[in-house]
Amino acid sequence: MPVDDHVLQQVAMSRDEYARLLDLLDREPTDVELGMAGALWSEHCGYKHSRPLFHHFPSTGPYVLTKAGEENAGAIDLGDGWVAVFKMESHNHPSALEPYEGAATGVGGILRDIFAMGMRPVALLDSLRFGPLTERANRRLFRGVVAGIGGYGNCIGVPTVGGEVQMHPAYSGNPLVNAMCVGIGRREHLLSASAAGVGNPLVLVGADTGRDGIHGATFASVELAADSSERRPAVQVGNPFMEKLLMEACCELAEQHKDWIEGLQDLGAAGLTSSAVEAANRAGTGIEIDVARVPRRAQGMTPYEVMLSESQERMLVIPKREHLDDVLAHFRRWELHADVIGVVTNDRMATIKDGDQVVARIPIGILVDPPQYPPIGVRPADLDRIQNEDLAAQPDVTDASGALLRLLGSENLASRRWIYRQYDHQVQNNTVVRPGGDAAVLRLKQSRRGIAVSTDCNGRMVVLDPRAGGAIAVAEAARNVVATGARPAALTDCLNFGNPEKPEIAYQLEEAIIGLSEAARVLNAPVISGNASLYNEAPGGSVLPTPSIGMVGILQDVTTRLTIRPNVGDSIVLLGADVPQGAATLAGSEYQWLALARLAGRPRIDLAHEARVQDAVLTLHGTGRLTAAHDLADGGLAVALAEMCIAAGAGIDAAGIEVGDRLDGALFGEAQSRFLVATAEPGAVAALAEAAGVPATVLGVVGGDRLRLGPIDVAMADATHAWETGLDEIIAQI
Amino acid sequence: MRAAVLVFPGTWSDGDCVWALQQVGIESRRVWHRETEIAPDELVVLPGGFSYGDYLRCGAIARFSPIMEAVRRHAEAGGLVIGICNGFQILCEASLLPGVLMRNESLQFRCQDAYIVPVNQTSPFTSGLDADRGYMTPVSHGEGRYTADEATVRMLEDSDRIAFRYGTLDGRVTPEANPNGSVHGIAGILNERGNVLGLMPHPERSCEALLGNEDGNAIWRSALAAVGARV
Numbered sequence: 001m002p003v004d005d006h007v008l009q010q011v012a013m014s015r016d017e018y019a020r021l022l023d024l025l026d027r028e029p030t031d032v033e034l035g036m037a038g039a040l041w042s043e044h045c046g047y048k049h050s051r052p053l054f055h056h057f058p059s060t061g062p063y064v065l066t067k068a069g070e071e072n073a074g075a076i077d078l079g080d081g082w083v084a085v086f087k088m089e090s091h092n093h094p095s096a097l098e099p100y101e102g103a104a105t106g107v108g109g110i111l112r113d114i115f116a117m118g119m120r121p122v123a124l125l126d127s128l129r130f131g132p133l134t135e136r137a138n139r140r141l142f143r144g145v146v147a148g149i150g151g152y153g154n155c156i157g158v159p160t161v162g163g164e165v166q167m168h169p170a171y172s173g174n175p176l177v178n179a180m181c182v183g184i185g186r187r188e189h190l191l192s193a194s195a196a197g198v199g200n201p202l203v204l205v206g207a208d209t210g211r212d213g214i215h216g217a218t219f220a221s222v223e224l225a226a227d228s229s230e231r232r233p234a235v236q237v238g239n240p241f242m243e244k245l246l247m248e249a250c251c252e253l254a255e256q257h258k259d260w261i262e263g264l265q266d267l268g269a270a271g272l273t274s275s276a277v278e279a280a281n282r283a284g285t286g287i288e289i290d291v292a293r294v295p296r297r298a299q300g301m302t303p304y305e306v307m308l309s310e311s312q313e314r315m316l317v318i319p320k321r322e323h324l325d326d327v328l329a330h331f332r333r334w335e336l337h338a339d340v341i342g343v344v345t346n347d348r349m350a351t352i353k354d355g356d357q358v359v360a361r362i363p364i365g366i367l368v369d370p371p372q373y374p375p376i377g378v379r380p381a382d383l384d385r386i387q388n389e390d391l392a393a394q395p396d397v398t399d400a401s402g403a404l405l406r407l408l409g410s411e412n413l414a415s416r417r418w419i420y421r422q423y424d425h426q427v428q429n430n431t432v433v434r435p436g437g438d439a440a441v442l443r444l445k446q447s448r449r450g451i452a453v454s455t456d457c458n459g460r461m462v463v464l465d466p467r468a469g470g471a472i473a474v475a476e477a478a479r480n481v482v483a484t485g486a487r488p489a490a491l492t493d494c495l496n497f498g499n500p501e502k503p504e505i506a507y508q509l510e511e512a513i514i515g516l517s518e519a520a521r522v523l524n525a526p527v528i529s530g531n532a533s534l535y536n537e538a539p540g541g542s543v544l545p546t547p548s549i550g551m552v553g554i555l556q557d558v559t560t561r562l563t564i565r566p567n568v569g570d571s572i573v574l575l576g577a578d579v580p581q582g583a584a585t586l587a588g589s590e591y592q593w594l595a596l597a598r599l600a601g602r603p604r605i606d607l608a609h610e611a612r613v614q615d616a617v618l619t620l621h622g623t624g625r626l627t628a629a630h631d632l633a634d635g636g637l638a639v640a641l642a643e644m645c646i647a648a649g650a651g652i653d654a655a656g657i658e659v660g661d662r663l664d665g666a667l668f669g670e671a672q673s674r675f676l677v678a679t680a681e682p683g684a685v686a687a688l689a690e691a692a693g694v695p696a697t698v699l700g701v702v703g704g705d706r707l708r709l710g711p712i713d714v715a716m717a718d719a720t721h722a723w724e725t726g727l728d729e730i731i732a733q734i
Numbered sequence: 735m736r737a738a739v740l741v742f743p744g745t746w747s748d749g750d751c752v753w754a755l756q757q758v759g760i761e762s763r764r765v766w767h768r769e770t771e772i773a774p775d776e777l778v779v780l781p782g783g784f785s786y787g788d789y790l791r792c793g794a795i796a797r798f799s800p801i802m803e804a805v806r807r808h809a810e811a812g813g814l815v816i817g818i819c820n821g822f823q824i825l826c827e828a829s830l831l832p833g834v835l836m837r838n839e840s841l842q843f844r845c846q847d848a849y850i851v852p853v854n855q856t857s858p859f860t861s862g863l864d865a866d867r868g869y870m871t872p873v874s875h876g877e878g879r880y881t882a883d884e885a886t887v888r889m890l891e892d893s894d895r896i897a898f899r900y901g902t903l904d905g906r907v908t909p910e911a912n913p914n915g916s917v918h919g920i921a922g923i924l925n926e927r928g929n930v931l932g933l934m935p936h937p938e939r940s941c942e943a944l945l946g947n948e949d950g951n952a953i954w955r956s957a958l959a960a961v962g963a964r965v
């Protein structure tokens with residue numbers, strides 16, 4: 001019987017893919033089998049278009065313990081038996097429809113990935129993108145997403161310590177909500193999400209299963225359309241209280257009774273289907289599930305609905321047979337439901353029964369082997385013209401002081417306090433450097449060490465040059481971490497792109513992955529986990545290509561961490577390049593967007609130089625001569641200097657420095673590989689940097705109440721006011 | 735003195751309280767909400783969090799937990815009890831303290847530094863503090879606006895039961911320093927005997943210089959000194 005188009009559309013499977021399934025099965029699938037295959041072959045679960053590019057990623061390094069793809073998240077060695085696991089994941093489409101629940105369940109999902117590995121979540125970060133906040137619809141999404149992140153994270157007691165947000169018209173209607181979680185624990189408590197041990201039971205723990213989120217994985221794998229609001233039932237609803245109990249129970253199980261279990265796996269996209277199938281695949285086993293034994297919260301659910309439900313706050317535990325009763329009692333003590341729903345088999349099949357009736361019986365090998373579509377990219381036709389535009393043909397800035405104040409108050413650069421004061425960023429008593437600087441720093445209570453965490457990506461750079469932009473995203477995230485004195489150890493990425501079936505999007509995807517991989521290799525920060533979110537298309541077009549990077553660095557002695565706040569009397573030194581810069585460095589910059597409301601030119605990065613500069617900053621930090629450090633990014637030298645002065649509550653006099661013949665380039669250009677450092681010994685710092693091949697310029701001494709930089713002369717009170725109130729004023733509009 | 739740090743389903747400041755108490759030399763044990771025993775010499779701490787998800791009303795379900803009967807007896811016997819954030823909300827719901835914590839005036843969750851100025855000078859929790867200055871204790875709540883009817887607020891004022899008001903580092907109580915719109919800038923109140931304190935900010939978070947500040951330890955030290963004096 002030929003399957004009809006509507007059914008295939010529901011599971012986002014093409015005719016060709018259906019034919020492939022028929023061929024592999026050698027018969028027609030049951031509806032449950034079709035649903036399971038559709039979900040696991042979706043872009044969201046199967047990475048059909050992105051996996052062929054994953055070979056570019058460097059995956060090994062001195063700190064890597066668990067490589068990308070092996071488990072739910074990657075793991076790095078922090079020394080002395082301590083381990084950090086981390087991952088970033090997208091929840092873009094749900095957040096476009098239901099910003100509060102979409103963002104909240106995005107946080108819930110990434111938390112489960114971390115505690116499924118037995119590690120305690122210690123930090124959350126969020127990388128967010130919206131359309132301009134001057135538009136009411138974007139403000140509504142922005143408020144809802146921020147409230148949702150806070151609503152979930154605050155309730156569960158994991159601090160939200162960082163992240164970033166950038167606005168651009170290309171994100172209107174398709175915001176990006178990427179959540180990252182970091183977990184810490186002892187190496188011996190690391191768990192595997194593996195359904196090992198034939199005959200072991202499968203235990204479902206946590207929330208009852210409802211109809212929410214059915215086809216969520218599919219929904220994440222197609223473009224948003226005008227009728228997407230009809231997909232609202234595909235958005236799940238979160239219960240952070242239930243997750244808190246699950247988290248405590250799972251972490252305690254790992255810490256105290258690891259010998260009771262073979263594996264622990266979260267339920268995320270495609271629910272029980274992907275959870276059980278992935279766990280069996282990892283162990284080389286099979287699974288048999290009786291859906292009649294799955295506790296429901298809705299009546300009359302079909303086996304199809306039970307297998308594809310994305311009800312939140314559920315975990316799959318694979319206890320050793322002899323400890324089943326111990327495990328069930330353990331979860332009961334945490335006041336959680338736990339039910340045996342199936343068993344591990346030796347036949348490498350996924351067998352789904354409804355009581356006595358078999359409703360699906362399909363080889364695991366078919367389900368975990370989605371078709372692969374290596375992207376066939378075509379360089380966008382107008383990219384050469386855009387890259388080759390002579391930016392020097394634009395008039396130079398005339399009112400540099402006014403431009404600085406406008407930049408400081410702009411929606412992309414103004415203080416993020418409006419956001420992070422709604423997040424509990426202190427709970428657990430580990431937050432040594434709070435949000436608002438370059439990277440957050442957390443201490444490890446039982447050692448002298450600390451970790452620095454940051455997320456970053458500038459989609460404007462990526463759209464102008466996907467390869468350089470991908471590299472810049474990694475370099476900038478690494479600089480954030482280095483600015484605290486930490487050495488980058490590894491990264492996670494969340495690849496947000498448009499429809500990969502469009503040749504120009506495929507080009508962006510491949511080039512950006514190559515660029516970010518090159519940077520990760522040169523900067524010694526391998527990719528240990530990640531997520532791809534493709535099909536980010538609103539009726540207005542594709543989002544900016546946005547490979548968000550989450551970077552984790554290690555501080556050997558957390559008491560030596562740096563913030564961006566210099567002391568009054570310190571000298572500020574620019575490292576990495578001379579002050580004068582050409583107009584070409586305005587490519588993709590915040591100033592260019594402010595001045596021209598369009599993007600042009602070609603961003604560039606020299607990765608060898610980037611590595612040299614980062615090493616020099618870490619070496620200088622090691623000498624104890626630095627009192628503060630800040631990376632140069634959006635807004636360039638003038639904005640970075642202003643941010644340090646605002647933090648210090650004092651100005652600086654750098655009026656006399658040589659700025660060259662292109663003011664906008666020198667003041668607001670976004671040339672890469674630059675830092676500002678504060679020190680009481682500017683001569684020694686500059687000499688050490690230059691000896692390492694890193695240009696250094698002493699700008700001036702922190703003090704007074706005016707910021708003077710070349711032609712810029714503003715009162716610190718005005719700069720501070722613009723920066724502190726900029727976002728509040730925009731968001732206060734109804 | 736030892737501390738009994740209560741843990742309800744959804745409590746998340748228990749670990750921070752244990753850590754902070756350790757900084758001033760007080761050993762603690764965690765007490766699951768289904769337990770029923772508290773020793774007479776224990777300092778009972780109801781930490782922050784979202785007990786039962788705060789889905790009904792903050793603290794409204796936790797007050798029915800078995801341990802709360804022991805807390806009530808402990809308080810009646812003169813034992814020390816401190817409820818922080820959600821713990822304050824639970825003490826109000828359990829009628830161990832009067833009034834209620836309402837949604838912040840901003841209608842938003844607020845996590846930020848705040849200074850609290852001691853008002854009462856005689857309770858175990860405040861007698862060791864300097865009334866001329868503010869103590870940095872971060873706030874982290876969505877529902878921390880203390881409210882009570884006019885007669886109750888007057889009674890609290892007249893009977894010296896205001897433990898702390900929001901203020902500045904140099905001890906001035908100002909409207910700008912009030913992060914949630916609490917009536918009379920109230921950050922913490924005492925029961926009639928002064929042995930039960932409800933406090934909205936988190937002294938357990940300002941417990942180490944590495945985290946930015948250690949002002950919060952003064953409250954624990956005050957309790958420790960008061961108990962020592964009593965023995």
